[in-house]
Amino acid sequence: MQAKPNNYLRENLAEVRRNIERAAKKVSRNPNEIKLIAVSKTHPTEILRSAVEAGASVFGENKVQEAESKILEIGRETVEWHLIGHLQSNKARKAVKLFDCIQTLDSVELAIKLERICIEEERENLSVLAQVDLANEATKSGVSEKDLPYLIKFLQTCECLKFKGLMIIPPFFEDAEKVRPFFQRLREIRDEILPNGELSMGMSHDFEVAVEEGATLVRIGTAIFGERQPKV
Numbered sequence: 001m002q003a004k005p006n007n008y009l010r011e012n013l014a015e016v017r018r019n020i021e022r023a024a025k026k027v028s029r030n031p032n033e034i035k036l037i038a039v040s041k042t043h044p045t046e047i048l049r050s051a052v053e054a055g056a057s058v059f060g061e062n063k064v065q066e067a068e069s070k071i072l073e074i075g076r077e078t079v080e081w082h083l084i085g086h087l088q089s090n091k092a093r094k095a096v097k098l099f100d101c102i103q104t105l106d107s108v109e110l111a112i113k114l115e116r117i118c119i120e121e122e123r124e125n126l127s128v129l130a131q132v133d134l135a136n137e138a139t140k141s142g143v144s145e146k147d148l149p150y151l152i153k154f155l156q157t158c159e160c161l162k163f164k165g166l167m168i169i170p171p172f173f174e175d176a177e178k179v180r181p182f183f184q185r186l187r188e189i190r191d192e193i194l195p196n197g198e199l200s201m202g203m204s205h206d207f208e209v210a211v212e213e214g215a216t217l218v219r220i221g222t223a224i225f226g227e228r229q230p231k232v
């Protein structure tokens with residue numbers, strides 16, 4: 001059955017793309033270098049189907065369990081799925097089977113486990129980003145800048161895990177300008193360790209700043225789908 005195209009999704013996607021383009025032009029970047037990840041957490045599969053019809057091609061989900069049914073229903077032929085939430089070790093196997101990219105790799109232990117599972121499951125290519133915590137926020141996941149080199153060193157020895165770049169969830173500031181230093185620092189680190197690597201940064205309220213600072217993946221939920229659905 002065909003889902004009805006949702007006009008508001010089409011309009012929101014178009015507006016976000018226009019804003020990405022404007023921010024890119026401002027700093028003379030090619031807007032085509034920036035991939036839009038539609039963060040679909042809490043929204044039901046029908047809405048995701050409409051988003052696919054409206055042109056979304058990459059989804060971001062933050063919980064393995066919640067993503068599973070959506071991925072199984074929509075499939076992986078036409079869309080890509082990124083895990084953007086913390087990955088618990090006991091969900092690692094499921095995540096390996098479901099996702100195209102794990103953006104939240106935050107420890108050597110988790111990397112060891114993912115690599116082992118990839119070998120067991122004969123998954124030859126799993127893209128991963130290292131999630132970096134630049135604010136030393138104890139409540140958040142992410143590898144510290146100090147521990148990042150160890151993680152990267154290990155990733156360079158992996159056969160299956162493909163290290164693609166860095167991701168950050170900076171502290172929340174109402175004023176997006178206050179987030180700019182975090183984006184700038186992440187970019188500097190990326191330039192040192194993986195010059196053409198991905199930079200996953202920017203959400204609905206600060207993606208223009210992130211694009212100005214070099215984001216190659218922006219993770220946008222609310223500006224596409226509207227407010228998140230309450231838990232049922």
Ligand SMILES: *Cc1c(COP(=O)(O)O)cnc(C)c1O
Nearest residue numbers: 039062084203204219220221222
């Ligand atoms: C929910 C979420 C987003 C999207 O947030 P919006 O403000 O709705 O755009 C982006 N990144 C991560 C890691 C998230 O958990």
